[in-house]
Amino acid sequence: MLQFEKCTGCGLCIEVCPTKVLEKGDKLNTKVAYPPKIVDGKECKFCQECELICPDLSIYVIEVGKND
Ligand code: SF4
Numbered sequence: 001m002l003q004f005e006k007c008t009g010c011g012l013c014i015e016v017c018p019t020k021v022l023e024k025g026d027k028l029n030t031k032v033a034y035p036p037k038i039v040d041g042k043e044c045k046f047c048q049e050c051e052l053i054c055p056d057l058s059i060y061v062i063e064v065g066k067n068d
């Protein structure tokens with residue numbers, strides 16, 4: 001999950017993702033940054049690297065349906 005308005009658009013999450021799930025987004029937030037978006041067709045491996053590297057605690061991972 002992305003907290004769109006907290007993101008500063010630093011791109012660290014994009015760089016660190018081992019499966020290249022993230023790319024620079026095309027929508028500006030109120031910080032005049034482009035938060036990342038998910039690349040079509042790519043699957044997240046839930047490694048949490050993006051979550052750990054984000055300096056602004058703007059992105060976190062949830063595995064939908066894991067406990068269903
Ligand atoms: S949790 Fe998913 S989006 Fe985040 S770095 Fe890992 S594979 Fe990429």
Ligand code: SF4
Nearest residue numbers: 007008010011013054
């Ligand atoms: S690491 Fe955090 S602040 Fe930087 S682009 Fe990713 S979500 Fe935004």
